[in-house]
Amino acid sequence: MSSIADPVAGTPRSDAATAPDAKAAAASSAPAIALPVAGERELRLDLFRGMALWLIFIDHLPTNILTWFTIRNYGFSDATEIFIFISGYTAAFVYGRAMLEAGFVVATARIMRRVWQIYVAHVFLFTIFLAEISYVATRFENPLYSEEMGIMDFLKQPDVTIVQALLLRFRPVNMDVLPLYIVLMLFLPIVLWLLKWRADVGLALSVLLYALTWHFDWYLTAYPSGFWIFNPFAWQLLFVFGAWCALGGAARMSRILSSPVMLWICIAYLTFAFFVTLTWHIPQLTFLMPKRLEQWMYPITKTDLDVLRFAHFLALAALTVRFLPRSWSGLKSPWLRPLILCGQHSLEIFCLGVFLAFAGHFVLAELGGGAVTHALVSVAGILIMWGVAWVISWYKHSADKGASKTKGTVINADMAGGSA
């Protein structure tokens, strides 16, 4: 979903070349060009967004061998953090420039169009989810799970459920990210305006909102009960921080980022997080954890973007920026091409990933299957994501060449089928 930037990136094509302010060095590169030539796009963003998409997909499937390669097993933060941060970064980069060149109203209008696209994508996914659930509900009657199957009861009152889903209040498991994204994007115009006016004030306000959320326990309620799994009041911090970095913050921080002290702090913290995580997987090690520390640290909430998670992401990001220069030749290597391709079409590929996760569950449920099938489903999913990303970029670069820039989602593109 971070992809927001993507399609948009295609639209205001020309602007890319003129960086908003020369200082946005770090941000810089990313000319939003989506033409085959692909100018100086910031490939690192695409790469990590693509990686986040793959990891999110794998994390959404039942545990299998590939799960051990997802970062959440090695530290506090996971792919969601990467995703939201890059989303904020790219969104600010693209729409920030639009705001500078075309003004607040036009930029807002473009953002709202993007919000609409994400919303439609969400509803589309919900429909697929409904289909899957309805099928499972009628076929599956294992008495072992008679209690758990009660979750299907919502099917008995579709009038309420579907309306609540359209209001983003009813969100099945694994469908929480797009609603978060929609809300974050809705407020992007204000965020951008603030950041343009006084970047640090904007960031400070975001931190303040985060702190107040923690202090007063603010949250959004969900249907039929509960709350939003990703609390937008807390997660906005990461999004705004991404935007702040894109609009020059990253460049201003480069001094700090390259200092050796920073390096060691990051390494120390990541190591610490790694060992803590290790005790989750190897309960025999739990005795090594001081009780005091446990009581202070746990639970590390994902809903409210725990500070420990945020810090973990920052440390990862700092090391990445340090050791992976924008000019790194590996970014052009064909081996990383699939990741970058997926990252360049993130809304489409994200939605596809959610769908494939549903489908994967479904296949596993129907075929049964052991470790091999599980792993194969994951691998097949990733290959499909790559394939579709390739097709989408083919559409953009070849099929639609000359035609007006499409901003369609993969769904549209797919429907359009061979007509092109």
Place this chain on the structure above:
Amino acid sequence: MRPGSGAVLVLTLLAGLAAAGSARAQDAATPQACDVPPYLLSTESTLPKVAEAVKNARPLTVLVVGSRSSTILASESSAYPAKLQAALKEKLPSIPVNLSVELQTGKTAEEVDPGLVKLVEAKRPTLVIWQTGTVDAMRSVDPDDFRSAIDEGVVALQNAGVDVVLVNLQYSPRTETMISAPPYLDNMRVVAQQHSIPLFDRFAIMRHWNDAGDFDLFSTFHGTDMAKRVHACLGRALSKFVLDAARLDQAQQN
């Protein structure tokens, strides 16, 4: 997140997959073994009241408080509480083992709380086994509220002078896309740690059986047969867990 080797890594991985996978599948060849790795059955926390009762040869009274996953509809005698009782009787032949089950169907932890102490007063158990979390997860109760609910419940039980064992959710792969278990599992673990009470990790154990091929928990099997077998295994595992936590394992076993 190590980008450099990303794709290479993935590919190497794929290559290694087949091997690892088939090795795994072979383990699965022996069904119904339902062994549980020792680390899932050991706990640092203890059950002093249970240990004391057994050592003084007093009757052991167990109260299971749970939701619908603590029973099998229409065959309660095959559900894990009954199996637990049988296993305890077998391992503690010298003392009477009483067990009763109080189903709190469809109630969240918070809704169970007020009745806990009354139940204890009525049944006078030595040990309360509290199975919870499923209803909360299905209703996606705020995990913080869930945590404080269990916390209160556990404190109330401890104040009432009984030992407590928490039992968490079932591993239910079919509903994984609909019920988000992790926050509830985490919070139960936290509460158990804070109060030093044993947590029977039903979720991890069942997932282990599924992964090892002992049970295909994805299956759409309709009869109660598999449910009975799973519960028999759960009851046996739970008995080992309780005896281990009471540090009676070596001493009392025949």
